[in-house]
Amino acid sequence: MIAAGLDPRLVGKAPQGGRLAPDAPDPGYTVLGTGGQLGFVREHRDAGRGCVVGGTAWDFSNDDRFPRRGLDLLVIDEAGQFSLAPTIAASVAADRLLLLGDPQQLPQVSQGSHPEPVDTSALAWILGDQDTLPARLGYFLAETRRMRPELTEVVSELSYDGRLSAHASAGEREALGCGPAGLVWHPVAHHGNSNHSPEETGTVISVVRAALAGTLRESPAGSGSGSDVDRGSGTATRTRPLTPADIIVVAPTTRKWSASPRRSALQGSVACGWAPWTDSRGWRP
Numbered sequence: 274m275i276a277a278g279l280d281p282r283l284v285g286k287a288p289q290g291g292r293l294a295p296d297a298p299d300p301g302y303t304v305l306g307t308g309g310q311l312g313f314v315r316e317h318r319d320a321g322r323g324c325v326v327g328g329t330a331w332d333f334s335n336d337d338r339f340p341r342r343g344l345d346l347l348v349i350d351e352a353g354q355f356s357l358a359p360t361i362a363a364s365v366a367a368d369r370l371l372l373l374g375d376p377q378q379l380p381q382v383s384q385g386s387h388p389e390p391v392d393t394s395a396l397a398w399i400l401g402d403q404d405t406l407p408a409r410l411g412y413f414l415a416e417t418r419r420m421r422p423e424l425t426e427v428v429s430e431l432s433y434d435g436r437l438s439a440h441a442s443a444g445e446r447e448a449l450g451c452g453p454a455g456l457v458w459h460p461v462a463h464h465g466n467s468n469h470s471p472e473e474t475g476t477v478i479s480v481v482r483a484a485l486a487g488t489l490r491e492s493p494a495g496s497g498s499g500s501d502v503d504r505g506s507g508t509a510t511r512t513r514p515l516t517p518a519d520i521i522v523v524a525p526t527t528r529k530w531s532a533s534p535r536r537s538a539l540q541g542s543v544a545c546g547w548a549p550w551t552d553s554r555g556w557r558p
Contacts, residue, residue, distance in 0.1 A: 274325060275301055285313040286327035302327075310338045330355075333363035341365050352396045353378040360395040372411075376400050377432045405434045416440045421447075423455030442492075448515060451487030477522055487515045 275281050284302040291307035293300070305313055310326050317324040323345075332338050333347060347367035349355055352374035364370050376396040399410055406413045415436050417425055422439040429437035448454070459480060463472040490512045 279325070283317065283322065283324045284326075285310070285324065287332075308338060311340070314339070314343065330359035330363040333366040334359075336365075339366035342368050345369065346371060348373055349395065350374065351378070352376075353394050355395050356392050357395055357398055358391070372396055372399070376406070377404065403434075404432060405436055418443050421454050423453070427456045445510075446489070446491040448484070449488050449490060449512075451484040451515065481517075481520055481522065484520060485515055485517065488512050489515050489519065 275284055281302050285305045286300075286302055287305040287307060287309055288300070293304060303313070305326075310328060310332060313326055314324060328338070342365070344367035346369045347364060348371045349360060349363065350373050352360070352372035353376045354374065355372075360370075360372075372395055374394075374396055376394065376399075396406075400406065413436060416438055418440045420428065420439055421443050425437060425439040425443070429435050459476055461470070461473050461476045463470055466472065490510055492510055
């Protein structure tokens with residue numbers, strides 16, 4: 274919001290612990306002390322101004338910080354991972370509720386065991402058996418700028434009723450010399466390795482090494498060192514070798530993930546990102 278032009282004095286948030294570290298950079302918003310949300314909102318309201326204030330579910334459910342229905346609108350980000358109980362608890366702070374997120378996102382990791390459907394996300398409750406949000410319930414953002422068209426087509430068919438498409442800019446980033454774009458199947462023959470597979474780990478290492486022989490061509494924000502002009506489109510592009518930092522390997526189970534780094538060390542240390550699926554959900558392709 275601040276990047277879009279909103280005055281930072283109208284945006285408030287209390288940092289974890291109630292204060293910033295002495296050497297912390299300027300966050301770009303108004304820093305509030307512990308419990309300072311109520312006074313911040315009241316000050317701007319008395320002056321006839323609107324404001325934006327951030328907080329957790331605990332903050333918004335605490336009437337010492339936000340009185341009941343004291344806000345015009347409460348926006349819950351990542352509502353595809355936000356379960357119904359904290360949604361209801363936080364919603365008492367506002368007249369209106371906006372749920373923002375991806376209902377097909379992997380659910381929030383829980384440390385406890387809860388009977389279904391207690392841990393169902395707020396968005397999933399609205400969708401029911403549907404894969405995407407119908408027009409009568411809200412807005413479905415039908416374009417992605419993260420996935421190339423080849424991958425978007427597969428993901429759209431599997432999870433988004435065929436409604437998702439790639440923005441034109443998504444095709445401007447291209448990996449060359451390391452195989453086709455999109456979803457590629459690498460069959461691996463093994464037997465009985467349900468949670469631990471040296472054969473799969475070896476194949477992953479081979480795929481990663483082959484990818485590291487490729488190059489990445491992308492359109493930089495501004496033409497700088499290493500940039501040239503694409504003869505077909507006339508736009509500035511930049512080409513560089515692919516590096517381990519460009520690659521993320523996501524294992525389906527924690528045991529496979531634990532085995533992978535050890536195996537890679539024996540095979541010559543493929544230093545890309547390794548993680549079980551529970552840790553990879555915040556990463557962006």
